[in-house]
Amino acid sequence: MDDHHNAGEDRRGFLKCMAWAGTGALWTVSGGLASSISLDQAAARPMVAKSFSFVQLSDSHVGFAKPANPDAAATYREAVAKVIAMPVKPDFIIHTGDITQLSRDQEFDDADQIVKAAGLAVFHVPGEHDMLDEGAGKAYLDRYGKGSKGAGWYSFDHHGVHFVALVNVVNLKPGGMGSLGPEQLAWLEKDLAGRSSSTPIVVFAHMPLWTVYADWGWGTDDAAQALTHLKRFGSVTVLNGHIHQITRKVEGNVAFHTARSTAFPQPVGGQGPSPGPLKVPTEQLHSMLGITTASFVRGTEPIALIDATLAA
Amino acid sequence: MFEHTLRAGALALVMTASAAGVVALGSVPASAAAPAAAGPTVKIDNFVFGPAALTVTPGTTVTWINQDDIPHTIVAGDKSFKSKVLDTDERFSFTFTRPGEYDYFCSLHPHMTGKVIVKAA
Numbered sequence: 001m002d003d004h005h006n007a008g009e010d011r012r013g014f015l016k017c018m019a020w021a022g023t024g025a026l027w028t029v030s031g032g033l034a035s036s037i038s039l040d041q042a043a044a045r046p047m048v049a050k051s052f053s054f055v056q057l058s059d060s061h062v063g064f065a066k067p068a069n070p071d072a073a074a075t076y077r078e079a080v081a082k083v084i085a086m087p088v089k090p091d092f093i094i095h096t097g098d099i100t101q102l103s104r105d106q107e108f109d110d111a112d113q114i115v116k117a118a119g120l121a122v123f124h125v126p127g128e129h130d131m132l133d134e135g136a137g138k139a140y141l142d143r144y145g146k147g148s149k150g151a152g153w154y155s156f157d158h159h160g161v162h163f164v165a166l167v168n169v170v171n172l173k174p175g176g177m178g179s180l181g182p183e184q185l186a187w188l189e190k191d192l193a194g195r196s197s198s199t200p201i202v203v204f205a206h207m208p209l210w211t212v213y214a215d216w217g218w219g220t221d222d223a224a225q226a227l228t229h230l231k232r233f234g235s236v237t238v239l240n241g242h243i244h245q246i247t248r249k250v251e252g253n254v255a256f257h258t259a260r261s262t263a264f265p266q267p268v269g270g271q272g273p274s275p276g277p278l279k280v281p282t283e284q285l286h287s288m289l290g291i292t293t294a295s296f297v298r299g300t301e302p303i304a305l306i307d308a309t310l311a312a
Numbered sequence: 313m314f315e316h317t318l319r320a321g322a323l324a325l326v327m328t329a330s331a332a333g334v335v336a337l338g339s340v341p342a343s344a345a346a347p348a349a350a351g352p353t354v355k356i357d358n359f360v361f362g363p364a365a366l367t368v369t370p371g372t373t374v375t376w377i378n379q380d381d382i383p384h385t386i387v388a389g390d391k392s393f394k395s396k397v398l399d400t401d402e403r404f405s406f407t408f409t410r411p412g413e414y415d416y417f418c419s420l421h422p423h424m425t426g427k428v429i430v431k432a433a
């Protein structure tokens with residue numbers, strides 16, 4: 001993907017690239033993933049070695065069977081088929097929540113079976129639809145919460161990129177939007193402390209971490225505090241779902257992006273009576289559902305995000 | 313409860329309210345499976361509680377009906393009542409015995425808020 005880019009690499013780019021290589025080594029020393037690349041390896045193949053891609057799936061709502069999409073499991077299966085068909089195999093999948101419609105065991109089972117076909121690791125965060133069991137999230141945490149903190153937040157590193165999974169769908173306040181809460185914010189601050197500002201950061205959570213449309217609750221009340229901790233980093237990518245459509249915003253070094261759902265579209269904020277499922281003519285549905293591919297190329301600008309519909 | 317009602321005033325109402333209170337105690341929290349009560353209903357339509365503010369007398373059973381394609385909940389701000397998740401067409405009922413203003417919201421979509429005002433007729 002980036003061969004031609006390497007060929008045209010100038011000195012400045014090379015220095016940037018060496019900076020990456022240097023930080024890569026640092027992570028190895030500080031006990032990063034075993035697969036992290038060492039300085040020696042990076043120097044030998046400076047640009048190609050650590051480029052990778054991953055896929056974002058969102059709002060699969062397995063179990064949903066209303067007029068807006070009579071079979072959300074089927075369209076989720078189509079989305080996963082698109083991942084399987086990718087010419088370059090992504091390293092893993094991030095699912096930004098609302099895996100299921102009603103948090104039922106059968107729905108979680110079905111969703112797991114469907115995504116398993118991709119043969120890739122899947123990193124989850126819960127949507128509000130995944131916390132509806134009697135235990136208020138126990139079903140989700142039993143399945144996906146191993147090694148996570150609180151309501152399911154965690155972080156991990158992959159080839160020098162730091163990934164932070166946040167939960168903003170619990171303990172919501174009347175009249176408010178999404179919420180991270182003081183405990184998670186304190187954890188985030190600690191999690192980021194001591195990391196070099198040149199570390200690329202990917203944050204993912206279900207509800208948007210910026211206010212897309214407050215009247216419909218499309219935002220996170222205390223997101224500004226999270227962003228304070230992220231400000232010093234040179235490249236921050238924020239991936240969200242929840243609103244079933246693509247929106248983008250860039251603020252300083254932070255690029256915000258919401259993904260399409262694989263289940264059903266929702267109206268643009270404020271355009272329509274409610275944020276409920278949008279019924280479109282059957283032949284249009286696939287063009288309004290989709291997946292997002294994130295490509296990380298060393299030495300270039302922020303992570304490239306490419307959205308593809310299920311129609312293509 | 314009794315003391316609270318007394319403060320509200322009329323003796324006749326004390327009798328009515330406490331009688332209803334005794335009945336209600338047996339059924340609180342009223343379950344979603346209970347047959348539709350004869351009392352007032354609050355409909356959830358397009359992520360809105362309608363009516364947003366409902367005034368009832370003590371002892372009234374209020375029933376919420378979710379008419380959306382998306383699940384909702386009814387949770388009191390003071391946690392005095394809380395429904396399970398209501399899928400499409402599911403209901404939740406609660407009997408209000410004590411006068412007061414009860415703010416509630418949907419814990420999944422917290423921008424959805426409503427109020428039940430309980431006061432003597």
